Structure formats: structure tokens, C-alpha cells
Amino acid sequence: MSFTEPNNKPANPNFSSGPCAKRPGYDINQLDISTLGRSHRSNVGKATLQKAISDTAEILQLPAGYRVGIVPASDTGAMEMVMWSLLGPREVDICYWESFGQGWYGDITKQLKIEKVNEIFADYGKLPDLSKVNPKNDCIFTWNGTTSGVKVENGDFIADDREGLTICDATSAVFAMDMPWEKLDVTTFSWQKVLGGEGGHGIIILSPRVAERLESYTPSWPLPKIFRLTAGGKLIEGIFTGATINTPSMLCVSDYQDALNWIKSMGGVSASIKKSQQNLAVLSKFVAENDWIHFLAEKESICSNTSVCLSLDLSGDKIKAFIKLLADKQVAFDIGAYKDAPSGLRIWCGSTVEQSDLEALMPWLTWAYQSVQA
Structure with missing residues (x-):
């Protein structure tokens, strides 16, 4: 039996959850390509990276003192960087309800081999009991489970007077959901999600509390160069002013800036x-x-x-x-x-x-x- 096909088709049939659809009206010919062929460490290269960073902070309305950095390897690289750099001095509560959060649990236990780890988990379609999060512990969670379609309702489960750090994988939530920034010490995302940008780069957002941890704690394991956030016991401030750890694609940065400009234009x-x-x-x-x-x-x-x-x-x-x-x-x-x-x-x-x-x-x-x- 055949059924009559609908008359209209979507103008854009791209409904992928990553990389996601480009913004409406996107035209690659409209990208600013003045940085192509230039060093990312040139004045124009650094200025372009710094603008992407400052516009991100402005549009997301980040609190004073929060830092934004562009890092390698998408959201995965951003999450691995912060876990390898920050975890160790406290017990860890890992909250997950889908595959990516479960993957962070595997990395913490099997790669970093942290012994005191508390699983707070639920099956697909559900949220775990987040009241089990201990404010004395570091807490890792995804704001939105990209593979389960389940998000946290709010940040009320995070204590204002917490002693541990909160590390939030928010790659499919930032720019699409209300984020209580004062509750989030580390937030990671990749711009190919909600903004439809090109892949290969991640963003980390750090609260002032993170700098205190980084400058007072040295992990017991070796840190690859692309994971290092400190040098000589001090935070590498250049990461948050456009001096990236490795060479970024300036074409991808221009594409990201185009998406940021669009967000500004829509309000x-x-x-x-x-x-x-x-x-x-x-x-x-x-x-x-x-x-x-x-x-x-x-x-x-x-x-x-x-x-x-x-x-x-x-x-x-x-x-x-x-x-x-x-x-x-x-x-x-x-x-x-x-x-x-x-x-x-x-x-x-x-x-x-x-x-x-x-x-x-x-x-x-x-x-x-x-x-x-x-």
C-alpha cells in the first residue's frame, strides 16, 4: 500500500545533532577570511581569537572574573583537559544518564585511576537522584544528555557553599538553555553543536575558583602539552586572551564569529x-x-x-x-x-x-x- 506524500518539504533537511545545521541564511562567502594565511600568533590573529572569546563572554553574560579559552579537540578535548588538570585532590561524584557521561566515568576510573569515585546514574530517559551530590566532592555532569534527550531541570542540586568544583559538559546546552553560571566552575562546549560551527575546537569557561585549584594542586600523572593550563605553577593567562595552546583553524574561528554575530543580531x-x-x-x-x-x-x-x-x-x-x-x-x-x-x-x-x-x-x-x- 502506498500513501500520499506530503506536499511540502523542509527547506533545510539537516537535523543532525552534531555537527548541527548552519544558521539560517548562512553563506560561506560572507565569512571574514582576512586572517587566512596569517599566523594565529600575529597581532591580527590574536585579535581575532580575542574577539571570539570576549564576544562569547558578553553574549553568555558570564559573571565578572570568568575566563573563556579556545582549546583543541572539540568538547571531548575540553573535557579531557579539565579532568586531567583538575581531578585528584577530592572525591569525585560523576552524574550520568547517557553514553557521554558514562564515558567520562570510564576515563576517570580507568585512565586517571581515581579511587574515590561515586557513580550517580540513571538509564536513558531518566535523571538520577542528584540530591546525592556531595558539596565536599568535585562533581562532573552533562547539562544535557545529547544521546538521551534528557537535561537537568536547573542547578538547584549544586550547593552555593560547595567545597568541590563543578565540571559541566554543556556542549548541547550552551546558547540554548539557561545556565546558572555561578553554580558552574568549569563549563565545556563545542561550537559545532548549538551554533552549527565547524569541528575540531572546544571552549572552556572557568570560574575564579578553578584558578585557585590549578595553582595549588599538581596532578600525579603526566600531562600532555595540549592539556596543560599552568606553567611554573601559575595559570597560563594567554589561553584566555587568544594565545591558543596549538594552532587553531582561523577559518573555523571566522565561522564561529559569524554564528556569534548572528546570535547578537537575533537579540x-x-x-x-x-x-x-x-x-x-x-x-x-x-x-x-x-x-x-x-x-x-x-x-x-x-x-x-x-x-x-x-x-x-x-x-x-x-x-x-x-x-x-x-x-x-x-x-x-x-x-x-x-x-x-x-x-x-x-x-x-x-x-x-x-x-x-x-x-x-x-x-x-x-x-x-x-x-x-x-
């Missing part, structure tokens, strides 16, 4: 957050109207508004056929669930995705479901 981070929430509302309405599709998140308050994960009342093989149908029709690319997650869909709803494209996609989901069920 800042509050507008970016609102746009992402409006995108989620399109999916929420569709899920409410159809009994064969469900959010993986067990309750609305923890449902991600960026990496939206969905389960279908279909077998694994039919879900694969469902995804292939939409890709073949050039309606939706890269919307399958992450390989370690339960079988289903993952549709990116960050602010670089247009609401009109999601609205155009919804009838196609119904068509694909009917087609594979026939």
Missing part, C-alpha cells in the same frame, strides 16, 4: 533559547497528537530542547527503514538515535533550525510511519 542568548524552545513545541504538539511516537525523556521538565530523542512503536528494522525513507526523500538527514542509545529518532531543535522546517517535517513522519507499517 542575544535569550532569543536563541526562546527559538529552541519554540522548536521543541512543534515536536511536543506532534507527539501529543500521535500515539505511536513518544519522547524518550520520562517527563516534560527534563526533555531536551536541542537533541530531542524519540521512541517509536516500531521494530528496530522498521525504524531503520523509516529513517532511510526520509533520507531518500531528502526530507530529513541524520535523525537516527545515537548508536548506544535505545532505537528511535534524534531530531535537533537548536536555534539554527527553523520552526517552519520542523513543521514541514511532521507530516513526513506520519507518512514514513504509515509506509513502513503497511
Whole structure:
């Protein structure tokens, strides 16, 4: 049996959860390429990096004294850098509810071999009991579980008078969710997520408390050069003023600056957050109207508004056929669930995705479901 295809297709079928869709109206020919072929350590190179750093701090409305740095190897590199540089002097509470957080747990226990580690975890679709976080311990968690579609509701579980540091992997949350910066001592993200930038670079945001740890504690293990945040027992301030640890792609930096300028033009981070929430509302309405599709998140308050994960009342093989149908029709690319997650869909709803494209996609989901069920 064949079903009538919907009339309209999304203008942009890119719904991948990373790298994510480029911003609306993106034109690579509009990038400032004046730094290409120049040293990143030249005056113009450093000034370009510094502007990206200062604009990040300004748009995110970071508290005074917070530092922003551009580091190698995407969000993974940023997280590994801070874990290898900071962990060791206190017990560690690792909170996870999906594959990436579980990966940080593996690195802490198997690579750094820290002995006093407390797992606070939950299965896909759920949040663990975050009240178990001990303010005396260092705490590591993802703000938004990209592979589970589950985010923390707020930062209330983090004590204001904590003794340990909070280390937050926020790669699919920054610029899309309200971040209580005073609660976060280390925040990492990669600009190819919410801003649709190019890969290979990470961002670290450090509170003043982190500098105190770095300058008073030396890890017992060797630190690779790209992980080093101190020299001679002092914080390397150049990392946070544009003197990167290794050579960055200035083309990627220009691409990031383009995304930052776009965020400014749309009204800042509050507008970016609102746009992402409006995108989620399109999916929420569709899920409410159809009994064969469900959010993986067990309750609305923890449902991600960026990496939206969905389960279908279909077998694994039919879900694969469902995804292939939409890709073949050039309606939706890269919307399958992450390989370690339960079988289903993952549709990116960050602010670089247009609401009109999601609205155009919804009838196609119904068509694909009917087609594979026939």
C-alpha cells in the first residue's frame, strides 16, 4: 500500500545533532577570511581569537572574573583537559544518564585511576537522584544528555557553599538553555553543536575558583602539552586572551564569529533559547497528537530542547527503514538515535533550525510511519 506524500518539504533537511545545521541564511562567502594565511600568533590573529572569546563572554553574560579559552579537540578535548588538570585532590561524584557521561566515568576510573569515585546514574530517559551530590566532592555532569534527550531541570542540586568544583559538559546546552553560571566552575562546549560551527575546537569557561585549584594542586600523572593550563605553577593567562595552546583553524574561528554575530543580531542568548524552545513545541504538539511516537525523556521538565530523542512503536528494522525513507526523500538527514542509545529518532531543535522546517517535517513522519507499517 502506498500513501500520499506530503506536499511540502523542509527547506533545510539537516537535523543532525552534531555537527548541527548552519544558521539560517548562512553563506560561506560572507565569512571574514582576512586572517587566512596569517599566523594565529600575529597581532591580527590574536585579535581575532580575542574577539571570539570576549564576544562569547558578553553574549553568555558570564559573571565578572570568568575566563573563556579556545582549546583543541572539540568538547571531548575540553573535557579531557579539565579532568586531567583538575581531578585528584577530592572525591569525585560523576552524574550520568547517557553514553557521554558514562564515558567520562570510564576515563576517570580507568585512565586517571581515581579511587574515590561515586557513580550517580540513571538509564536513558531518566535523571538520577542528584540530591546525592556531595558539596565536599568535585562533581562532573552533562547539562544535557545529547544521546538521551534528557537535561537537568536547573542547578538547584549544586550547593552555593560547595567545597568541590563543578565540571559541566554543556556542549548541547550552551546558547540554548539557561545556565546558572555561578553554580558552574568549569563549563565545556563545542561550537559545532548549538551554533552549527565547524569541528575540531572546544571552549572552556572557568570560574575564579578553578584558578585557585590549578595553582595549588599538581596532578600525579603526566600531562600532555595540549592539556596543560599552568606553567611554573601559575595559570597560563594567554589561553584566555587568544594565545591558543596549538594552532587553531582561523577559518573555523571566522565561522564561529559569524554564528556569534548572528546570535547578537537575533537579540542575544535569550532569543536563541526562546527559538529552541519554540522548536521543541512543534515536536511536543506532534507527539501529543500521535500515539505511536513518544519522547524518550520520562517527563516534560527534563526533555531536551536541542537533541530531542524519540521512541517509536516500531521494530528496530522498521525504524531503520523509516529513517532511510526520509533520507531518500531528502526530507530529513541524520535523525537516527545515537548508536548506544535505545532505537528511535534524534531530531535537533537548536536555534539554527527553523520552526517552519520542523513543521514541514511532521507530516513526513506520519507518512514514513504509515509506509513502513503497511
